[in-house]
Amino acid sequence: MNVISGTSNKYLDIDLSTKTWSVYEVSRDDLQKYLGGKGLAVKIFYDRHRERLGDVNPLGPENLLIFSMGVLLTTGAPCSARFEVVTRSPLTGLMVGSSCGGPFGEACKTAGWDGVIISGKADSPVTVRFDDKDVIFEDASGIWGMGTHHVQEALISNPKEGAAVIGPAGENLVLYANICSGHRFAGRGGVGAVMGAKNLKAIVARGKDYRCEPVDKKMFDKTLKRAKAHILRNDTTKSLRAFGTNMNVRIGIKHGYSPVRNFRDRYDERTEATSGEAMAERYTTRHSTCRYCSVLCGHKGHYPDGKMRQIPEYETIGLFGSNIENYDPDLIGVWNDIMNEMGMDSISAGGTMAWAMEAGEKGLRPTELAFGRTDNIGRFLEDIAYRRGEGDELAEGSLRLANKYGGHEFAIHAKGLEIAAYDPRASWGHGLSYAVHNKGGCHLGSYLVAMEVLLGFMPAFTAVNKHQWVAFLEDIFTGINSLQSCLFTSFSILTEPVVPKYLPKFVLNAAMIATPKISMFLMDWSVYSRFFWSITGIKCTKWDYRKAGERINKLERYMNVQMGLKPEQDTLPDRFTKEAKTKFPHESVVPIEKMVKAYYRIRKYDPAVAGPSKHDLRKLGVPV
């Protein structure tokens, strides 16, 4: 087996229109500034379309679909089997990056490629196969229409191979279709529709020809030891390992962030039936994770009908549970299977259906969907994937539906991307996180609900200095998505060092809100920067790492502005900013306007354009 020291810095550059390929070499300067993974993919997109970002049709041949592997992948670093899919989203019209932990990443990287850039559009359905030397374009008309898991079974003949595929939802350009690899998904923003629009059914990598070794093995081993120790002894890791992301359900009931009836109620005691604890017992769950995982949040379980199914993640449980008034976890498991096979994002599907239910109740739009009615959900999901009947409209997402029928105040999205299953009225900083995240209503922009509620590191109901933390964590998380570690490692990497671990909670609360800059200074995320440093041999301190995160975020924001982002899109739906009274006893609305203003200030964004100035970008080393 051949050894690559650090990274190969080679991207496979495939043009589907001409069915040709070439090699794109990443410069050392770009790797240093953008860290790999998401950051490099954003930069590649920018370099290619710099002058015409606004003219890129998300579903046109000019859009790029970039699969980007991180430097951590296959080095043995924990939770590193991840890759990022970056493109212009058909759902939001903005840049989107979606992370996935499937086997395609490992196969691609060990074939000697740090990523794949796909441009153009094939005339007819095609499968791309590649190894370290060659790319083959195969006719895919025979497998067009197959579900995500069936098609992988049909395509993969050897454990060295890994595939990224779309299901019928991607083929039929459902605007929130996703890309599947193994049993993991690059879920958000309609990356699957972009792949479908290119007539690309699947991309199969044949790997295990190369092994990536860190340049500085000694520093890597030391960092690895520290990272593993932190992850293994951390309490949040332990909860995730025992109950998966559904550990959030009980905390949500207690703190009132459960999504109930299209986010109207914040609370329903029946939600307990779908808690991680209840499901772990009901389904005698087993682990079913990404490769190279040491957190182990993914689970599968024995369902009463005798089938072994993947346990749905918290978002699916929330949006297809309490949010549509369903309290039967068995049903969510079945629907989750349908969505997985069809290849569509369960957050956007659930959010859109809940909007349709409320719009139906309010007489805005006739529909067969209704809160509490569960018999037709499975059929509707297939209708959406095949764009049949009412499903054809639902495939467009809640923003477009609200544009057509009204009901913007209860269309639960940010920038057109449906909001995940945390009600921001229980976590104001998390509200800001949704509102200003470049991608839209994704919970993983800065995930402040963790700091405010899950870990209790800062008070949830104050706007003071939340913008500082959102900006800081956005930078750290973007770095993680560029190295491509799992975001769940941040729970332990950021909280296990001595200062946050042993400081009394009330002191921590006061310090984090009153003196955020000092608190950040005392925090230690050098595990991430040292991984990058030791693997690539490029010096990277924890501050360089944060700077890189800031650079990627601001570049992405700049691109979004070119693509038509307006300042008024940096907000939350009226439900979260005006409706204080819910079934949950505590009343609150998110003071989003002042928080966004403060965020612009700290990011140095011009409030009139919602983006960074060219001067600021140049200072960060971005060519504009």
Next chain:
Amino acid sequence: MSYSISAQCIGCTACVRVCPTGAISGEKKERHVIDPVRCIECGACGRICPKGSVLDDRGNIIEKVKKSEWLKPVIHADKCYACENCVQACPAGALGMLDENLPLTENRAVLVFPEKCVSCGWCVTNCMFDAITMEVLQGEAMS
């Protein structure tokens, strides 16, 4: 970059029987060939070959190792978290879980079919908990 079989091959079919992916074919008493699409470079064919006729991807002869001395995974129960990643990674289907009905934290991976194990070591590289070591199994463990 698959492995290959040189002219030394006597067609004894020992490698055919041990290959976990069915990549080797050929008539008895004639030189066999390895299908590069199926080969996963585990090296089992080389370790079993009595004539030293299997070459790795760099053209080096793979040395024969007595079957009873093949390294096999020993899974240390105290370190195993039952994540199943080794079971998923095993190309030979030699690993499995102890008992599906056990509580999650008590379950662990085990070498269910030691005779199927081809000593490729994929389980070790896939274990994030350092719970697997490759050792020569003694008689009791083999059974």
